[in-house]
Amino acid sequence: MAADPFARLADRQQSLRTALRALQAAGPGSPDFPALLTTTNDEVEAVMQARRDVEAARLTTPNRAIAAGTTAAALIVAVGWFDAWSLLSLLVAVATAASVLVDPAGRRLWEPRARTTVITAALAATLLTPLLHGWATLITAAGIAWWAWRTQR
Amino acid sequence: MNIDPVKALEGKVERLGKDLKALDSRLENAQTDAAHEQLGLSNQLKDTTRKLGRTNDRVTELAESVHRLERLLVALNRKVRAGETRKADFGNWPEIEKKELAKIFQGQEAYSRKTFTPQEAKDTRKAIAEYDRRAHEAIEAAESLTHLPANAESLWRKHYKQWHAITDKHRPEVPDDDTHAKDTAAKSAGNEAIKRTRQQIRARIEDAVANDLLFPAWFENAMGPAAPPGRADDWLYTATDVVLYRLLHDVTSPADALGPAPAEDGHRKTLYDRLVSECAEYRRP
Structure with a gap:
């Protein structure tokens, strides 16, 4: 098995192609179709997992960078535009940034990109806090909801 | 003797009064005795009535048992009179071929198989x-x-979902066009085979009855010593089915006609239950 996630994805896609060929040759009516379907399903899951690894490798650095940026921006906004009501938005954004910093990719199939979404939302909320004050929390909350929805499926 | 008439009269009245009292007390005594006697009598009567009722019940019981004995005696009598009591053989049936039994089984299977109606077949095909x-x-x-490419996430999602539309489904069985016709043929063949086999078995049982043969132990255990009077036809029908049951399901116990009760539902279980209840009826006094 190749160590590089990109090579591994190509590898998995190749073996999925082989499995699919066998499945197509058998046809839905044949008696060993269910068994072939199970093996092919395993191959599909492996391909999906390999793609997630590729995504994770690709998005780890950007996610970390955006999370760090969000933390820094939150500090600047907290000091420069101090407002008790805005602190709520900043705290939620910092909490989100902390969780993304700790684990930038997650473990679920669709999680790397969902984490990118949520951390981008947190950054946007932080930058908009001087304008929207505490209401910017809603942007982060929407990001978190999207993240949870993607992760649960 | 008193000279004064008044005094004499008084003395008389006094005596009469005493007599009256004595009579009174005697009358009372007699009344009490009579009441006592009446009570005793009614008690005795009640006792006797109860005893009579008990005796009546007992007589009914005895009558039943006499009836039972009578039937036993008739059967025994016939067998003894027949002299050399030859035994009836209900265990070996060389004239009933395995093919016939197979036909019966196939018919039973056809009856228990779920048949596709044309509409159902159409739906399944769809x-x-x-x-x-x-x-x-x-x-x-x-x-x-x-x-x-790895980063086309929405396409990946779409195709992954489409793939999963099939993994949790099963392909229905293809309905057989001929199933219906074949089942009908199997059913009628099975019915024919049952009819023929029943005839053969019944003929042999009737022959055994006619020749006063000694029935096997399992047969007598199940069906009683002889047909109950007036119900010979029903009795023969049940007897035929008992023998057929043994033949179909390979029951060989020498004492137990039907063998152990079948575990799973189906033709065998239905037949077993029917035969058990019918046989119990024939053994009753």
């Missing part, structure tokens, strides 16, 4: 076509998974 279409789509979706 479902199969739908499944095949889905399978085709899913395979195509999986095919595209093999060459998608």
Whole structure:
């Protein structure tokens, strides 16, 4: 098995192609179709997992960078535009940034990109806090909801 | 003797009064005795009535048992009179071929098989076509998974979902066009075979009855010593079915006619239950 996630994805896609060929040759009516379907399903899951690894490798650095940026921006906004009501938005954004910093990719199939979404939302909320004050929390909350929805499926 | 008439009269009245009192007390005594006697008598009567009732019950019981004995005696008598009591053989049936039994089994299977109505067959065919279409789509979706670039997330999601449309489904069984016709043929063949086999068995049982043969132990245990008076035809019908049951299901116990009760539901269980209740009826006094 190749160590590089990109090579591994190509590898998995190749073996999925082989499995699919066998499945197509058998046809839905044949008696060993269910068994072939199970093996092919395993191959599909492996391909999906390999793609997630590729995504994770690709998005780890950007996610970390955006999370760090969000933390820094939150500090600047907290000091420069101090407002008790805005602190709520900043705290939620910092909490989100902390969780993304700790684990930038997650473990679920669709999680790397969902984490990118949520951390981008947190950054946007932080930058908009001087304008929207505490209401910017809603942007982060929407990001978190999207993240949870993607992760649960 | 008193000279004064008044005094004499008084003395008389006094005596009469004493007599009256004595009579009174005697009368009372007699009344009490009579009441006592009446009570005793009614008690005795009640006792006797109760005893009579008990005796009546006992007589009924005895009558029943006499009836039972009578039937036993008749059967025994016939067998003894027949002299050399030859034994009836209900265990070996060389004239009933394995083929016939197989036909009966096939008929029973056909009866218990779920048959497709034409509408159901049509629906199933539709479902199969739908499944095949889905399978085709899913395979195509999986095919595209093999060459998608890693960052086209929405396409990955779409094709992955399409692939999963098939993995949790099962393809229905293809309905057999001939099932219906074949089942009908098997049913009628089975009915014919049962009819023929029944005739053969019944003939042999009737022969055994006519020749006063000694029935096997299992037969007498199940069916009683002889047909109950007035119900010979029903009795013969049940006896035939008992023998047929043993033949069909390979029961060889020398004492127990039907063997152990079958565990699973089906023709055998139905027949078993019917025979058990019918036989119990024939053994009753």
